[in-house]
Amino acid sequence: MxxxxxxxRTIEIVREICASFENNEGELINVLHETQHKLGYLPAExxxxxxxxxxxxxxxxxxxxxxYSFFNMIPQGEFPISVCMGTACYVRGAEQILHEIKRQLNxxxxxxxxDGKFSLNCLRCVGACGLAPVVMVGEKVYGRxxxxxxxxxxxxxxxxxxKPEKHEM
Amino acid sequence: xxxxxxxxxxxxxTGCKSSESEQIRDNLLAEVxxxxxxxxxxxxxxxxxxxxxxxxxVKVLPDNTFxxxxxxxxxxxxxxxxxxxxxxxxxxxxxDPESDEPISDSKQMDFHKKQVRIxxxxxxxxxxxxxxxxxxxxxYAALATCLSEKSPQQVINExxxxxxxxxxxxxxxxxxKWEITSKSQADQKYVVCNADEGDPGAFMDxxxxxxxxxxxxxxxxxxxxxxxxxxxxxxIRAEYPLAIQRLKTAIHQAREYGxxxxxxxxxxxxxxxxxxxxxxxxxxxxxxxxxxxxxGLRGEPTFKPPFPSESGxxxxxxxxxxxxxxxxxxxxxxxxxxxxxxxxxxxxxxTKVFALAGKINNVGLIEVPMGTTLREVIFDIGGGIKGGKxxxxxxxxxxxxxxxxxxxxxxxxxxxxxxxxxxxMGSGGMIVMDEDDCMVSIAKFYLEFTxxxxxxxxxxxxxxxxxxxxxxxxxxKGLGTEEDLTRLRSLCNVIKDTSxxxxxxxxxxxxxxxxxxxxDEYLAHVRDHKCPAGQCKSLVKYSIDNEKCTGCTLxxxxxxxxxxTGEKRSPHFIDNAICIKCGVCYDKCKFDAVSVx
Numbered sequence: 001m002x003x004x005x006x007x008x009r010t011i012e013i014v015r016e017i018c019a020s021f022e023n024n025e026g027e028l029i030n031v032l033h034e035t036q037h038k039l040g041y042l043p044a045e046x047x048x049x050x051x052x053x054x055x056x057x058x059x060x061x062x063x064x065x066x067x068y069s070f071f072n073m074i075p076q077g078e079f080p081i082s083v084c085m086g087t088a089c090y091v092r093g094a095e096q097i098l099h100e101i102k103r104q105l106n107x108x109x110x111x112x113x114x115d116g117k118f119s120l121n122c123l124r125c126v127g128a129c130g131l132a133p134v135v136m137v138g139e140k141v142y143g144r145x146x147x148x149x150x151x152x153x154x155x156x157x158x159x160x161x162x163k164p165e166k167h168e169m
Numbered sequence: 170x171x172x173x174x175x176x177x178x179x180x181x182x183t184g185c186k187s188s189e190s191e192q193i194r195d196n197l198l199a200e201v202x203x204x205x206x207x208x209x210x211x212x213x214x215x216x217x218x219x220x221x222x223x224x225x226x227v228k229v230l231p232d233n234t235f236x237x238x239x240x241x242x243x244x245x246x247x248x249x250x251x252x253x254x255x256x257x258x259x260x261x262x263x264x265d266p267e268s269d270e271p272i273s274d275s276k277q278m279d280f281h282k283k284q285v286r287i288x289x290x291x292x293x294x295x296x297x298x299x300x301x302x303x304x305x306x307x308x309y310a311a312l313a314t315c316l317s318e319k320s321p322q323q324v325i326n327e328x329x330x331x332x333x334x335x336x337x338x339x340x341x342x343x344x345x346k347w348e349i350t351s352k353s354q355a356d357q358k359y360v361v362c363n364a365d366e367g368d369p370g371a372f373m374d375x376x377x378x379x380x381x382x383x384x385x386x387x388x389x390x391x392x393x394x395x396x397x398x399x400x401x402x403x404x405i406r407a408e409y410p411l412a413i414q415r416l417k418t419a420i421h422q423a424r425e426y427g428x429x430x431x432x433x434x435x436x437x438x439x440x441x442x443x444x445x446x447x448x449x450x451x452x453x454x455x456x457x458x459x460x461x462x463x464x465g466l467r468g469e470p471t472f473k474p475p476f477p478s479e480s481g482x483x484x485x486x487x488x489x490x491x492x493x494x495x496x497x498x499x500x501x502x503x504x505x506x507x508x509x510x511x512x513x514x515x516x517x518x519x520t521k522v523f524a525l526a527g528k529i530n531n532v533g534l535i536e537v538p539m540g541t542t543l544r545e546v547i548f549d550i551g552g553g554i555k556g557g558k559x560x561x562x563x564x565x566x567x568x569x570x571x572x573x574x575x576x577x578x579x580x581x582x583x584x585x586x587x588x589x590x591x592x593x594m595g596s597g598g599m600i601v602m603d604e605d606d607c608m609v610s611i612a613k614f615y616l617e618f619t620x621x622x623x624x625x626x627x628x629x630x631x632x633x634x635x636x637x638x639x640x641x642x643x644x645x646k647g648l649g650t651e652e653d654l655t656r657l658r659s660l661c662n663v664i665k666d667t668s669x670x671x672x673x674x675x676x677x678x679x680x681x682x683x684x685x686x687x688x689d690e691y692l693a694h695v696r697d698h699k700c701p702a703g704q705c706k707s708l709v710k711y712s713i714d715n716e717k718c719t720g721c722t723l724x725x726x727x728x729x730x731x732x733x734t735g736e737k738r739s740p741h742f743i744d745n746a747i748c749i750k751c752g753v754c755y756d757k758c759k760f761d762a763v764s765v766x
Contacts, residue, residue, distance in 0.1 A: 026464050026465045026483075028465035028466075029445070029446065029448055029462065029465050030446065032448070033407060033448065060466075063467050064465070064466065067450060067467040067468065067624070068447075068449050069448070069449035069450065069621075070407055070408075070448035071448060085369070086369030086370050087370040087526070087598070087615075088369070088370040088526030088527055088532075088600060091527045091528060091600060091606055091611075092527070092528075099749060099751070100729055103729075103730070103749075123449075124367070124369045124449070124451070124618070125368075125369035125370060125371075126183065126408060127183050127184075127366070127372035127375040127408075128183050128184040128187055128221075129221065129370055129372060129524060130184045130221025130222045130223075130224055131187060131188070131221075132526065143187060146753075147729050147751055147753060148727055148729060148753065151729075
């Protein structure tokens with residue numbers, strides 16, 4: 001993975017977060033949550049910085065980041081798509097939905113589209129089993145999704161982000 | 170406080186909120202205001218009603234009218250017709266599946282008739298963000314009774330007498346757990362609420378935290394009093410943002426009312442609660458793994474003993490209880506152990522919440538007395554199988570449980586009966602499957618889950634499950650042999666016997682139970698290379714019957730990959746080289762012309 005250089009601002013943000021948890025090693029997971037919330041993902045350089053601040057080894061931080069599925073080491077797309085693969089969604093056809101999204105976007109699970117607009121992930125049960133199968137785009141939940149609807153859902157965001165004002169910039 | 174003549178309750182659970190229930194509430198509020206009825210009619214956003222399959226739900230009190238599948242634009246009609254004119258909106262009422270007649274009083278719905286709600290008593294009744302509503306329904310009365318009238322040992326005795334067992338899956342007696350912690354000597358002890366609901370398809374903990382967070386807070390304080398702990402921690406999944414927010418609000422309100430903090434109810438007892446977030450690891454539901462995760466480490470389980478009751482969080486005695494277990498505690502104190510003990514079977518007392526999902530009509534959350542049969546749950550309360558299909562199996566206990574068949578439908582549900590039947594209670598997820606579900610694929614699905622979630626610490630789980638998965642994958646691709654079935658079974662037994670924690674010890678259950686109950690289906694895959702349910706893609710082929718096809722083009726228009734060709738009004742064809750076997754053509758065809766082989 002190519003090295004990235006963290007901006008002074010990013011370094012400050014991470015330091016502030018660590019300080020807000022009193023640089024306590026036991027708060028590592030909370031620190032990671034907060035950092036990912038602010039920065040979007042947790043690249044190796046950020047992990048090094050956190051290890052430094054909390055006075056622990058980088059290996060331990062990396063061990064925790066890779067253990068939990070919630071933490072990402074690569075940037076997410078502008079519109080992260082998550083397909084629920086809980087059992088309730090699975091028996092109601094989530095696999096076909098996932099297949100269709102992969103086909104439409106031409107990416108695999110865990111990847112982003114080249115333009116950075118979409119990324120695709122699976123998650124285990126958002127607890128909205130009444131709406132199975134469920135797809136989330138960002139925070140928005142789409143329930144009772146059929147494979148034929150996938151194209152429409154993606155189009156909503158494709159059009160949504162080609163806003164005229166953006167082109168003028 | 171205003172004296173309202175009518176209440177409009179809008180479901181604010183995750184499911185209904187995802188279907189715009191907030192907009193429904195806002196529209197109802199605007200309509201009520203437009204008619205100048207603010208002093209007469211109150212609009213309340215509550216927790217989950219449990220009838221998630223037909224959400225969003227709006228319930229009207231005092232007449233118990235239950236509106237289903239409500240849309241934001243229906244708000245005007247509800248207020249104009251029901252509130253102002255006093256006429257029910259027939260189009261929005263739930264239809265009785267048998268008579269097709271609208272049911273106007275929710276108490277008459279089969280879904281509600283057999284339920285006894287203890288842990289869910291306030292869900293869908295009160296506004297979870299208002300502590301006064303919880304207090305009005307006997308909230309914090311149990312804590313007051315404990316602190317002012319009972320010694321910790323008396324409370325523990327009461328819980329022991331009630332016969333309550335942990336609702337997270339293990340079924341360990343709650344009172345005994347508390348007693349062990351209370352007898353451990355330490356300068357600091359902890360109460361932990363396990364809200365890391367990882368079992369996919371189970372959502373009762375989420376619903377309780379969203380719909381009645383104070384019941385959990387109150388119970389944690391009672392546990393603190395009994396065990397001599399002043400600090401409580403809730404370990405909650407980060408995937409549940411709404412539950413986190415409601416819990417935070419509730420903790421804040423409890424502090425303001427002096428129900429958390431120092432000198433609670435003027436006694437010397439102090440207790441406070443903080444939150445810890447999970448980060449997506451199923452194994453963290455196991456209590457030792459959960460404790461490591463709270464300490465900021467990888468959530469790997471460690472060998473027991475020592476049990477957390479003796480040495481847990483930061484090496485101190487820790488009581489770990491599940492959300493549903495805690496939510497019932499105030500009721501046991503308020504109504505007495507005898508009340509709780511009178512419900513249920515000989516060894517499993519009280520009620521249990523189940524999350525019904527899958528191919529069932531009434532997807533949702535229900536609470537029934539222990540000892541209710543699967544048939545009552547699935548057919549009476551659950552309304553039977555979706556689309557009139559045939560019941561095939563019900564999976565209980567999540568990835569650690571098993572698949573039960575027709576022959577178990579009349580078994581009373583309790584901890585011991587489910588284990589005897591080759592499954593387990595688990596947290597209470599019930600996934601119903603119909604004739605279209607392939608049991609080998611289901612077993613493979615669970616194994617895939619276990620593979621993802623295995624922490625990798627012990628070899629049988631890390632490598633053994635991988636081998637199990639490979640064998641299942643081979644079978645679903647039509648490449649398996651009968652010897653594979655023998656190998657599958659013996660490997661399952663090795664993994665069960667030698668894994669370190671509950672995850673590995675139970676991960677082969679979905680395979681073993683399907684091997685026991687659906688051996689024919691495995692045989693069909695390996696002997697005839699056929700998938701009887703038509704699910705295994707490598708083994709099925711879709712084709713169109715020339716005679717039956719009318720050339721309506723419906724399949725052509727719906728095929729997502731363009732595998733279907735044909736002119737209007739003449740028979741169509743499926744190109745199997747392009748076909749992804751999604752089955753859309755099969756579902757869409759109105760003339761039965763598409764067949765699966």
